Amino acid sequence: MATHDxxxxxxxxxxxxxxxxxxxxxxxxxxxxVLGPLLAGIPALAILVLAVGSRRGHExxxxxxxxxxxxxxxxxxxxxxxxxxxxxxRRAYASNRAMQGPRRHRFSREGxxxxxxxxxxxxxxxxxxxxxxxxxxxxxYFANNLAYLIPKxxxxxxxxxxxxxxxxRSSLSPTICRLRT
Numbered sequence: 001m002a003t004h005d006x007x008x009x010x011x012x013x014x015x016x017x018x019x020x021x022x023x024x025x026x027x028x029x030x031x032x033x034v035l036g037p038l039l040a041g042i043p044a045l046a047i048l049v050l051a052v053g054s055r056r057g058h059e060x061x062x063x064x065x066x067x068x069x070x071x072x073x074x075x076x077x078x079x080x081x082x083x084x085x086x087x088x089x090r091r092a093y094a095s096n097r098a099m100q101g102p103r104r105h106r107f108s109r110e111g112x113x114x115x116x117x118x119x120x121x122x123x124x125x126x127x128x129x130x131x132x133x134x135x136x137x138x139x140x141y142f143a144n145n146l147a148y149l150i151p152k153x154x155x156x157x158x159x160x161x162x163x164x165x166x167x168x169r170s171s172l173s174p175t176i177c178r179l180r181t
Contacts, residue, residue, distance in 0.1 A: 008108045009164045011154045014101065017093050022137060023149050024089040105148065107167050112140070112148065125171040133179045138164070 093099060098118040106113040111124040123142055130141040138150040155161040168177050 007167065008106065009160060009167060010104065010106045011150060012102060012104045013151065013154045014103070015099050015149055015151075017090070019137065019149055019151050020093050020099065021086065021089050022134075023139060023147060024085060026132075026134060026137075026139070027145075027147070028085050105150065107164060109167060109171055111171075114148070128172060129176060131168055131172055131177045131179070133165075135180075138168075140168075 098116055101117050103114060103116040106115075109125075111122055111127075113122045114120060127142050128140055129143075130139075132139045132141075136152055138148075138152070140148040140150070142148070150164075152161065155164070165179055168179065
């Protein structure tokens, strides 16, 4: 549920594992642009090696066998890559009771106030060094591995979302704040 006036937006919600997993995948692959091409390059190199091997007349790696082996290798690599992110995220979510419980965030031009059954705190906008909007969420980074996750499902209307964007735009510099619209 979200409430707002002209300069304040409040959310009360519970972060689901699906919300958290989206953040983890986004943080792992979108925020670090070098990681994606590097990881994609390894299977591409394997295909290239197999294709060259099939052209040189190696009977065991000829024709469709080389390509089938290459595609199977890519499938295994992608499954392993997804599991390498999913399994630690599942463990982190399961072990963090504060993340699983209801929380309340209050956003104003002064900063962010957070409250849950585990505690409360305030952060000024000067401490925020990155803010991103994705198709489904807002991510506000206060440290490299500390992000406030605000799912868009928390907004009751597009007007509330626009008020939230307005607070972000007026509180953060354009180089820090990357919003979709």
